[in-house]
Amino acid sequence: MSVVPFEATGSGAVPFEATGSGPARQVPARRGPRLALPVVLGLLALPLITAAHHSRPAPYGDHVTVYARVDADAAPALRTTGRAVEAYDKATGRPRWTYHREGARPLALLPVPGHAVALWNDGLVTDTARADGSAVRWHRAIPDSASWLRTPAARGAAGVLQPLDPRGRMLAVVTPQRIAAYRSADGDLRWVLPAEPGCAFEPARSVRHREALLVAQPCADAATPWTSQLIAVDDLGRIVPRRTPLGNELPGGAPDGVRARAENGFAPHR
Known part of the structure; x- marks a missing residue:
């Protein structure tokens, strides 16, 4: 006995069995295993789909490792360990969490209440939940900063990250070209102050x-008065007389102290 080859299609074709003594006769197909094949293949694919889901690259190359917490109520101290940011318990020194990014290393840290702000050598600023490392809240790329951060003039990024209020609700990023202010809660850009033509900010030469x-803003022209080579800013922008006030609170929130400060002439630079 021989079996004539056939091609199975969705029309329900069945094979024919040929014998040496008579015409070929139709043989009903066994559909059970044929129908089960897609189900089996689907079950075999589930582990592969799950593995692919877990192996997807994290955005911005983020990798956060959370360890056993010693005291979740106390804010951990922060430090850099090679290519990572580490939060650790002040009393025991045990790590609480670590955060690193593929292909980058942290240059500066700014610990503020509830936030661990880091500046990386590729010009990215990140904010991690300081207490437990549960989330990297936001990433912000600082324009024209990556090449400058690799120069000796950057001095290890000293002074680049600056708090603009005691509670750390506003953050300043100071580079030679500009001062940019971000709201710590969500990384929203609130204002930008560019350096004057022929001048440049020096982050390391700043004082509160x-x-x-x-912030010092030295200029190439020696005739520039010294008053123009020193810039004063706060969370509302450059400090100048008769500023128009704008709040920096989250939408729907009450702007703490904005009205009182407006009466004293504080508002963002325009």
Whole structure:
């Protein structure tokens, strides 16, 4: 006995069995195994789909490892360990969480209440939940900063990250070209102050005086008065007389102290 080859299609074709003594007769197909094949293949594919889901690259190359917490109520201290940011318990020194990014290393850290802000050598600023490392809240790329951060003039990124209020609700990123302010809660860009033509900010030459951050802005022209080579900013922008106030709170939130400060002439640079 021989079996004539055939091609199975969706029309329900069945094979024919040929014998040496008579015409070929139709043989009903066994549909059970044929119908089960797609189900079996689907079950075999599930582990592969699950593995592919877990192996997807994290956005921005983020990798956060959370360890056993010693005291979740106490804010951990922060430090850099090679290519990672580490939060650790102040009393025991045990790590609480670590955060690293593929192909990048942290240059500077700014610990503020509830936030662990880091500047990376590729010009990215990140904010991680400080207490437990449960989330990297936001990433912000700082324009024209990656090449400058690789130069000796960057001085290890000293002074680039600056808090603009005591509670750390506003963050300043100071580079030679500009000062940019971000809201810590969501990374929203609130204002930008560019350096004057022929001048450049020096992040390492900055000092805080009460609510103001004073940043040096040396200029190439020696005739530029010294008053123009020193810029004062706060969370509302450059400090100048008769500013128009704008709040920096989250949408729907009450702007703490904005009205009182507006009466004293504080508002964002325009």
